[in-house]
Amino acid sequence: xxxxCIVLMLSIAVPALLFSAGAREAEEVNQLEIFSxxxxxxxxxxxxxLFDIYSDLYPEVDVVNATVAGGAGAQAKAxxxxxxxxxxxPDSFQVHAGRGLVxxxxxxxxxxxxxxxxxxxxxxxxxxxxxxxxxxxEGEIYSVPANIHRSNVLWYNLEIFESNGLSxxxxxDEFFDVAEALADAxxxxxxxxxxxxxxxxxxxxxxxxxxxxxxxxxxxxxxDTPWDGxxxxxxxxxxxxxxxxxxxxxxxxxxxxxxQYVIDGRAAMTVMGDWAHGYFMxxxxxxxxxxxxxxxxxxxGTFMMLSDTFGLPGGAPHRTNAVNWLKVVGSVxxxxxxxxxxxxxxxxxxxxxxxxxMYLQSAMDDFAGDEIVPSVAHGAAASEAWASEVNDVxxxxxxxxxxxxxxxxxxxxxxxxxx
Amino acid sequence: xxxxxxxxxxxxGLVVPSLAVISVFVxxxxxxxxxTSFSAWKGMVPDYTFVGLRNYFTVxxxxxxxxxxxxxxxxxxxxxxxxxxxxxxxxxxxDRNIRGEGIFRTIYLFPMSVSFVVTGVVWRWIFNPTxxxxxxxxxxxxxxxxxxxxxxxxxxxxxxxxxxxxxxxASWQLSGYxxxxxxxGFRGIPSELTEQARIDGAGExxxxxxxxxxxxxxxxxxxxxxxxxxxxKIFDLVFTMTGSGPAFATxxxxxxxxxxxFRGNNYGEGAVISIVMLLMVAVVIVPYLASTFRKE
Numbered sequence: 001x002x003x004x005c006i007v008l009m010l011s012i013a014v015p016a017l018l019f020s021a022g023a024r025e026a027e028e029v030n031q032l033e034i035f036s037x038x039x040x041x042x043x044x045x046x047x048x049x050l051f052d053i054y055s056d057l058y059p060e061v062d063v064v065n066a067t068v069a070g071g072a073g074a075q076a077k078a079x080x081x082x083x084x085x086x087x088x089x090p091d092s093f094q095v096h097a098g099r100g101l102v103x104x105x106x107x108x109x110x111x112x113x114x115x116x117x118x119x120x121x122x123x124x125x126x127x128x129x130x131x132x133x134x135x136x137x138e139g140e141i142y143s144v145p146a147n148i149h150r151s152n153v154l155w156y157n158l159e160i161f162e163s164n165g166l167s168x169x170x171x172x173d174e175f176f177d178v179a180e181a182l183a184d185a186x187x188x189x190x191x192x193x194x195x196x197x198x199x200x201x202x203x204x205x206x207x208x209x210x211x212x213x214x215x216x217x218x219x220x221x222x223x224d225t226p227w228d229g230x231x232x233x234x235x236x237x238x239x240x241x242x243x244x245x246x247x248x249x250x251x252x253x254x255x256x257x258x259x260q261y262v263i264d265g266r267a268a269m270t271v272m273g274d275w276a277h278g279y280f281m282x283x284x285x286x287x288x289x290x291x292x293x294x295x296x297x298x299x300x301g302t303f304m305m306l307s308d309t310f311g312l313p314g315g316a317p318h319r320t321n322a323v324n325w326l327k328v329v330g331s332v333x334x335x336x337x338x339x340x341x342x343x344x345x346x347x348x349x350x351x352x353x354x355x356x357x358m359y360l361q362s363a364m365d366d367f368a369g370d371e372i373v374p375s376v377a378h379g380a381a382a383s384e385a386w387a388s389e390v391n392d393v394x395x396x397x398x399x400x401x402x403x404x405x406x407x408x409x410x411x412x413x414x415x416x417x418x419x
Numbered sequence: 420x421x422x423x424x425x426x427x428x429x430x431x432g433l434v435v436p437s438l439a440v441i442s443v444f445v446x447x448x449x450x451x452x453x454x455t456s457f458s459a460w461k462g463m464v465p466d467y468t469f470v471g472l473r474n475y476f477t478v479x480x481x482x483x484x485x486x487x488x489x490x491x492x493x494x495x496x497x498x499x500x501x502x503x504x505x506x507x508x509x510x511x512x513x514d515r516n517i518r519g520e521g522i523f524r525t526i527y528l529f530p531m532s533v534s535f536v537v538t539g540v541v542w543r544w545i546f547n548p549t550x551x552x553x554x555x556x557x558x559x560x561x562x563x564x565x566x567x568x569x570x571x572x573x574x575x576x577x578x579x580x581x582x583x584x585x586x587x588x589a590s591w592q593l594s595g596y597x598x599x600x601x602x603x604g605f606r607g608i609p610s611e612l613t614e615q616a617r618i619d620g621a622g623e624x625x626x627x628x629x630x631x632x633x634x635x636x637x638x639x640x641x642x643x644x645x646x647x648x649x650x651x652k653i654f655d656l657v658f659t660m661t662g663s664g665p666a667f668a669t670x671x672x673x674x675x676x677x678x679x680x681f682r683g684n685n686y687g688e689g690a691v692i693s694i695v696m697l698l699m700v701a702v703v704i705v706p707y708l709a710s711t712f713r714k715e
Binding site for chain 1: 480483548549569664666678
């Protein structure tokens with residue numbers, strides 16, 4: 001009996017000791033833990049460039065790169081919400097500007113306002129007003145945008161277009177003419193890889209923007225434009241028509257595999273955010289020679305944006321280090337180190353233009369002049385919960401192509417979530 | 420049986436720690452999930468306002484959940500059937516006292532030692548419509564047999580044909596395990612019975628049908644219970660192999676539960692899905708446990 005008792009007590013005591021030792025260690029080490037879903041290619045390089053700047057400034061801090069792989073943060077968001085709710089936040093984490101930040105974290109009172117950093121660093125004039133608005137809630141600012149991505153871009157294989165005597169489609173009508181000509185020539189007109197569904201949502205949001213126009217598109221997310229109205233239904237049926245020109249194996253591909261179809265000449269065009277530019281470059285393609293881009297059909301003059309930002313979770317274990325990190329992210333040096341590698345444009349307007357390539361310079365021009373609207377596929381326009389249900393509807397819609405059914409489902413989801 | 424008081428206390432003391440752990444980490448959490456499923460909790464902050472059956476109505480009215488239930492049914496039935504048939508066949512073959520029995524037994528059991536995640540990744544590539552089996556078929560001139568596998572949203576009745584690759588992968592993994600169970604069953608059948616039958620001039624197939632199969636009924640039931648609860652709550656294999664699939668052709672409740680809870684941050688509805696899954700497994704397991712308990 002005594003022996004049994006001793007064994008039992010030991011078996012409880014040993015793990016307890018281990019846990020307490022672990023906890024003490026975490027307090028003593030001077031760390032900065034940054035949580036993101038940047039694990040591949042240019043994204044990871046950009047993040048490393050930011051870490052390099054940080055380490056030069058604060059050599060005594062040990063930077064911990066806590067990334068969770070998965071496009072659009074699919075896996076990472078699940079890990080993050082568990083950590084945040086368990087009271088174990090990272091020092092700073094990647095979060096999409098807009099509803100993804102505000103509805104998920106800020107209203108839950110899990111973020112610390114960082115308006116003071118903007119004031120200290122004089123950022124209120126450096127970042128465009130529209131961008132600051134997207135990361136603000138009730139007069140306080142909650143995160144620092146690291147970059148701006150554009151969602152409504154059509155990428156195309158220049159050789160296919162030239163050899164068929166076609167020019168890039170500016171409107172939806174032109175798109176269908178071009179698609180018909182390409183199909184006749186035996187080329188898949190539009191590459192899509194929607195294995196994770198958000199890629200289809202991504203195409204749909206560009207079509208919605210094109211048919212509805214920026215104002216009514218914004219209304220979809222504010223509750224002013226009915227999802228089952230005539231205009232929205234027309235957009236949905238244009239989307240269905242587009243699907244006729246899509247590669248048959250779209251359900252098995254990811255967005256980058258779809259982009260590869262364009263590189264290989266198996267498909268002529270693809271609608272994807274401008275991270276596709278980074279992919280084309282990484283594959284050795286020459287911008288302006290092998291591939292070109294225009295705003296997705298019918299969305300000229302509108303810049304559908306999303307932005308990766310970093311915020312300050314309440315109770316960050318190393319708050320001072322985290323505040324310094326945010327200062328690096330928002331600095332001109334930080335923006336110019338990160339963005340050329342990531343293949344995105346800086347959120348600040350006073351950066352060094354010469355460090356950006358041909359595509360990014362054209363995007364910077366558009367960003368400065370175009371009307372800005374938020375993307376839903378990437379957490380800017382709607383809350384995570386809403387976006388996740390939109391994806392559910394899209395997944396069924398892509399396969400049954402029933403416009404009325406989809407419009408009803410979208411409207412029901414919107415009624416649950418619209419502000 | 421008479422036992423001293425001291426011995427009883429000792430036995431009790433040994434069981435207490437595991438009882439305590441189980442009651443917290445299993446039953447308390449079940450109770451907590453039930454409570455969450457009746458609550459209005461959406462978003463990061465827990466909100467236990469009682470909303471009655473509202474979440475249950477919402478979840479059951481969702482098209483995705485209805486598809487999930489159908490998929491669970493099709494998957495479970497086909498998977499059980501395939502496993503049991505292959506399991507019996509392999510066990511019967513091995514029971515012939517062939518040479519190298521040990522090697523075959525090990526080979527058939529091996530897949531079980533691989534984790535579902537690994538199985539999922541491997542079979543995803545095997546059934547990839549561009550580079551997988553289809554490429555092989557095209558090479559040997561059977562290109563017309565190539566189809567979309569898990570990317571084909573076609574449905575026959577309630578059966579999504581995209582589930583076929585998943586069923587094959589799952590059966591590949593667990594048929595060996597079923598074989599091991601049936602092999603034990605075969606070995607438990609007294610040899611007098613079969614020898615007698617052979618002397619009377621019965622063929623091997625006749626013996627299988629008239630003696631082995633009826634005697635194997637209890638083992639079959641155990642196999643069905645064990646495999647059934649695997650398939651009702653399957654997550655890892657499907658998640659890594661196909662995900663939700665086109666129009667949820669390969670979606671299962673566990674994936675929906677994961678996405679609702681941890682991506683949509685909709686904890687109330689996520690809890691509903693877990694409770695429904697728990698009930699499905701309970702329907703299979705509780706009568707079995709009750710009947711075993713009664714026999715003891």
